[in-house]
Structure formats: structure tokens, C-alpha cells
Amino acid sequence: MNDLFSAGSYPGFSRFRGEQTSRDYHVIEMSSTGVYLNEFFEDVEAVKDKLKEMDSLYEALQSAHGQSLSQHNAKAVKDLRSCMDADVALALKKAKLVRVKLEAFDRSNAANWSLPGCGPGSSSDRTLTSVVNELRKKLKDSMDSFNGLRQQIFSQYQETVQRRYFTVTGENPDDKTVDLLISTGERLSFMSSSLIILDI
Numbered sequence: 001m002n003d004l005f006s007a008g009s010y011p012g013f014s015r016f017r018g019e020q021t022s023r024d025y026h027v028i029e030m031s032s033t034g035v036y037l038n039e040f041f042e043d044v045e046a047v048k049d050k051l052k053e054m055d056s057l058y059e060a061l062q063s064a065h066g067q068s069l070s071q072h073n074a075k076a077v078k079d080l081r082s083c084m085d086a087d088v089a090l091a092l093k094k095a096k097l098v099r100v101k102l103e104a105f106d107r108s109n110a111a112n113w114s115l116p117g118c119g120p121g122s123s124s125d126r127t128l129t130s131v132v133n134e135l136r137k138k139l140k141d142s143m144d145s146f147n148g149l150r151q152q153i154f155s156q157y158q159e160t161v162q163r164r165y166f167t168v169t170g171e172n173p174d175d176k177t178v179d180l181l182i183s184t185g186e187r188l189s190f191m192s193s194s195l196i197i198l199d200i
Contacts, residue, residue: 014046039060040105040128047101047135050094052143058149065153084153087181098139106130 061084068080109118109128118124161181165173173181 008149037124040108040131040135043101044131044135048097050098050101051135051138051142054091054094054098054146056144057087057094058142061087061146061149065149065156069156088146089152093137095143102132102136102139105135135142 010151045109062082064080064084064087066079068084071077071080105128109125109132112118113125161178163175165171165181
């Protein structure tokens with residue numbers, strides 16, 4: 001039984017016994033892996049920061065949308081829409097950067113399979129894959145939230161255009177008319193005139 005715990009039988013045990021030769025062996029084995037993991041987790045934190053920034057943009061969009069529903073001034077609504085468009089563009093830019101980084105993680109992980117302890121199916125490989133998949137899920141959830149908000153905003157915008165068309169013309173518009181008003185620049189002058197009528 002004592003032979004099972006001898007330094008020669010199990011190299012890891014000698015590390016706890018303070019034997020220099022075995023400890024050096026573990027340092028050499030883990031050095032390249034450790035450097036790679038340190039860089040990987042630094043990059044992961046940067047990606048998490050980008051995802052948090054996207055969450056902040058989503059909250060800003062929700063807030064701006066709520067404000068736009070209660071505004072009765074055409075210029076104020078137009079300014080809010082411009083801010084919302086800028087936030088959406090920035091969120092898409094950040095999402096693309098995150099996606100590119102996740103793809104880079106996949107390539108880097110595959111390239112490092114040749115390192116000791118990093119081969120396919122190793123604990124290191126499983127950890128890295130799990131972290132990247134979690135980040136990928138967070139990105140997907142974030143984009144789903146943006147898409148849901150976009151659909152909600154568009155649906156409410158259609159209803160607003162329908163109501164304003166009815167206020168100006170006294171008729172309920174069909175879907176084609178609403179789509180035309182939304183897709184052309186005419187909607188701005190139409191909305192401005194309807195707001196003036198509503199203000200009177």
C-alpha cells in the first residue's frame with residue numbers, strides 16, 4: 001500500500017510532498033496552457049463588457065420608445081427616433097464585434113488542441129467550449145430582445161399611423177396605405193400635419 005503513494009508511483013502526489021523534480025514537471029506542463037487561458041479569460045471579460053453595453057442600449061431604447069408614445073410634438077418624436085436609430089446601429093455594431101470574437105475563440109481553441117492538456121475533449125477544451133457557448137447564448141438572447149422590441153415598436157407605430165390617418169381623413173386606412181405611409185418620406189409631412197390638427 002505504501003508503494004501506491006510513493007513519488008515514483010504517482011507524480012502528482014510528490015507535488016504535495018514538496019519534491020522539486022515533480023513540481024517542475026507540473027510547471028512546465030501547465031505554463032503554455034496557463035498563458036493561453038489567462039489571455040482567453042481576459043478576452044472573455046472584454047466580450048462580457050460588450051454584452052453589458054448592449055443591455056444598456058436595450059434599456060435606453062425601451063425608455064426612448066416609452067417617451068415617444070407620450071410625445072405630442074413632431075420634432076421631439078423625430079429627435080427620439082434619431083436617438084433610437086443611433087442606439088440600434090451601435091448595438092448592431094457591438095453584436096458583430098462579439099460574434100467575430102466568438103468565432104475567433106472557436107478557431108483559437110481548435111488551434112491550441114496541440115498544447116498539453118488542451119486536446120479535444122480535455123477538461124480545458126470542455127471549459128473553453130462551455131464558456132464560449134454561454135457567451136453565444138447571451139448574445140442570442142440579447143439579439144432576440146432587440147428583435148422583440150423592434151417588432152413591438154413597429155406594431156405600435158403602425159397603430160399610430162392608422163389613428164393619425166383616421167384623424168386627418170376620417171377614413172380607416174387599409175394595410176397597403178399604412179405600409180406606403182411608413183415606407184415613404186410622405187409619412188413625415190403627414191404626421192406633422194396630423195399633429196398640428198391634434199394640437200388645435
